[in-house]
Amino acid sequence: MGLAYRYFDVKMNVVILLSNLNDGKSIWNEIINPWQHNSIKIRFVERQNQYLFIMYGYDNLNNTTTFYKILPRSSNYDRFKLNCNNEAYVRLGIYTQKYQSESKFDDVCNCSHTLKTHDYNNGTCRSFSCICKKFITFQIVLLKKKKTITNIKFLKTHDDIKNDPVVWNCFYVNNLDLN
Numbered sequence: 001m002g003l004a005y006r007y008f009d010v011k012m013n014v015v016i017l018l019s020n021l022n023d024g025k026s027i028w029n030e031i032i033n034p035w036q037h038n039s040i041k042i043r044f045v046e047r048q049n050q051y052l053f054i055m056y057g058y059d060n061l062n063n064t065t066t067f068y069k070i071l072p073r074s075s076n077y078d079r080f081k082l083n084c085n086n087e088a089y090v091r092l093g094i095y096t097q098k099y100q101s102e103s104k105f106d107d108v109c110n111c112s113h114t115l116k117t118h119d120y121n122n123g124t125c126r127s128f129s130c131i132c133k134k135f136i137t138f139q140i141v142l143l144k145k146k147k148t149i150t151n152i153k154f155l156k157t158h159d160d161i162k163n164d165p166v167v168w169n170c171f172y173v174n175n176l177d178l179n
């Protein structure tokens, strides 16, 4: 579904967001966990106001799986790029909706107003001119397992992209141009 960046460890964390806990567990156990430590790579390619995230690795039978996503550039991405030092922990996270009954008064609704601003009984937002009828916010639950990645690169030139077969294949399969 997307990516999140977290800063609470010695290394930065790249969190791959999924919508479902069971998918998360099987993706971890069947794909990411068997990857050989030295084979795991993350590549970022910036394109105007977006960036391409690509992560891949090889298990001991030399099978590879690639995760990729085109994402809007964000201040979190820029901060990660500046501070990661080409290393990070990768982990999985579950991105879920949270409703009024599970939320705290300061939690912010998708309409940008806090729970406090919403009517306690029927859930509608009381902020002037807001049309929100129901408080919904998002939360990220992180799975505990993590893997260290020491091979992160931010690819800049066309040659960088063409010289990495997995990245180049990703461009090809998704019909992306190089600009």
Ligand SMILES: [Zn+2]
Residues within 6 Å of the ligand: 109, 111, 112, 113, 125, 126, 127, 130, 131, 132
């Ligand atoms: Zn509102």
Ligand SMILES: [Zn+2]
Residues within 6 Å of the ligand: 109, 110, 111, 112, 113, 118, 125, 132, 133, 134, 135, 136
């Ligand atoms: Zn709202």
